[in-house]
Amino acid sequence: MDLTLEHARALDAADPLAAHRDRFVHADDRVYLDGNSLGRLPRTTADALARVVEQQWGAGLIRSWPRWLEEARATADLLGEVVLGVAPGQVLVGDSTTVSLYRLAVAAVRARPGRTRILVEADAFPTDLYVLDGVARDHGLELVRIAAPIDDGVRAEHLAPLLDETVALVCLSHVHYRSGALLDLAGLTTLAHEVGALTLWDLCHSAGSVEVPLAASGADMAVGCTYKYLNAGPGAPAFSYVRADLLPALRSPIQGWFSQADQFAMAPDYDPVAGIDRIAAGTPDVRGIAAVREGVRTIEAAGVAALRAKGSALGDLAIALADAWLTPLGFRVASPRDAALRGAHVVLEHPEAWQACQAWIDAGVIPDFRTPDRLRIGLAALTTSFEDVWAGLDRLRAIVAEGRHLAYPTERGRVT
Ligand SMILES: Cc1ncc(COP(=O)(O)O)c(C=O)c1O
Structure with missing residues (x-):
């Protein structure tokens, strides 16, 4: 799979659901990878x-x-x-x-x-x-x-x-x-x-x-x-x-x-x-x-079939990026690799996942953490772009490669 930013943008340009993103409130430019915990606010609500x-x-x-x-x-x-x-x-x-x-x-x-x-x-x-x-x-x-x-x-x-x-x-x-x-x-x-x-x-x-x-x-x-x-x-x-x-x-x-x-x-x-x-x-x-x-x-x-198709494609991209960028940094993909056996979230396991989670949030990405050492990446198809996945994982790669996450507490606080 092509892992460039240009490719992620091309996937967005070809995405039949891309226009649905604007039906929701995006209050800032944070990368939101937690729509599987709390979905975004629809503009009509x-x-x-x-x-x-x-x-x-x-x-x-x-x-x-x-x-x-x-x-x-x-x-x-x-x-x-x-x-x-x-x-x-x-x-x-x-x-x-x-x-x-x-x-x-x-x-x-x-x-x-x-x-x-x-x-x-x-x-x-x-x-x-x-x-x-x-x-x-x-x-x-x-x-x-x-x-x-x-x-x-x-x-x-x-x-x-x-x-x-x-x-x-x-x-x-x-x-x-x-x-x-x-x-x-x-x-x-x-x-x-x-x-x-x-x-x-x-x-x-x-x-x-x-x-x-x-x-x-x-x-x-x-x-x-x-x-x-x-x-x-x-x-x-x-x-x-x-x-x-x-x-x-x-x-x-x-x-x-x-x-x-x-x-x-x-x-x-x-x-x-x-x-x-x-x-x-x-x-x-x-x-x-x-x-x-x-x-x-x-x-x-949007229709559930289209949401399912995009959720799978977002997950496939996340896994391909994780394999290339994050596995060498000690991460493990802890979700089924076959999209037919996976829902719309992808989980990455890492012994310092809690610290990485905190550093990731400070770097403008909102993920989810699940015990004992899992980062959960929610790929809500209506509101998540392929560029979000690319940018989110790119920031995580930089954080862990530079060891920036090690400055964060190891003791787990409240997570959603
Ligand atoms: C799989 C699953 N079941 C049950 C619940 C609990 O739902 P509630 O707090 O709305 O009762 C959650 C909450 O996130 C969940 O993820």
Whole structure:
């Protein structure tokens, strides 16, 4: 591969998504390689939020609720269609990923009475491990951690030996947070289904970056956040997916009034609706949902297939540059090299990664750090250029080659 700046610029000039970059706020000329932690602010979002606050809330007051509820449903269905490729009525937007995961995990184990085990990847995102540990304890189940190499993630040969009719639920991340490994969602779902287990997919790092074959695979449930590739902003509500035919079998452990049939009859006894609102809890975050809508529209305008193609190409360039420039400096590419097996982030391992991370930020590049010694390079295709990748890695090469990072503390501070 041609590793010159000119080539990176030529890739940008030929990039069909290049114009989408201007749909976002770029407040300064820092190189942002962290769109997989917090996506950039879409230009339309501030106005959309102002409309909700000033007109709908300020002027409309409580009369705006019918509209807000319609928007909540329309936004969830739009996210389902554009990001997940699923038919309407199967996605709910609300609460955090953590809460959503808890709710569906409990509903799932209760829907598989008599089964005694939950399977989760050993290196799952910590909140998933904590939540599932709690669910297992509370229900007298065993939480089994699936051992698999971090860089490549869980494959059939890791999952299959653990599957039998004692398994109630298998919970996996479609794109692994620490390596970018993209799992075979369809194949692993089929394996779980062969023993009658339910599947719950964490889509935080795949929603808006890669196609998610939920519909084709018959996957049961999924959750994901909207503040990464979906660009909905800090703390924006998460999404939950439940396959329509599974819904009647699920009962949320949070029996809130927003899931109640004829909600305003104010009946004393719980009687949940049949549809996806069956898993809803309380009053939706109207401002958050407005931000989700604007973020999902940025994905809709580009199309997930195009985002996936560009994310792969950005990753291929990052890996080629890392091989040429950074491997001689002690870095190791800790992500799958085959773009078909990788999401939209690339991870570089180095024993001084934490120091390099701090020096890199001071040099005008914003990356991400993940324990124990990993730099995570987020390649959000809507907002990251090929020149960003080139310039970012060029600065990292200079820092480490000159040993400038060694002046930074070795003790790890807070990272996002
Ligand atoms: C893979 C994964 N799962 C779950 C979460 C937790 O999401 P939340 O804090 O929105 O509950 C994150 C957050 O970054 C994540 O990356």
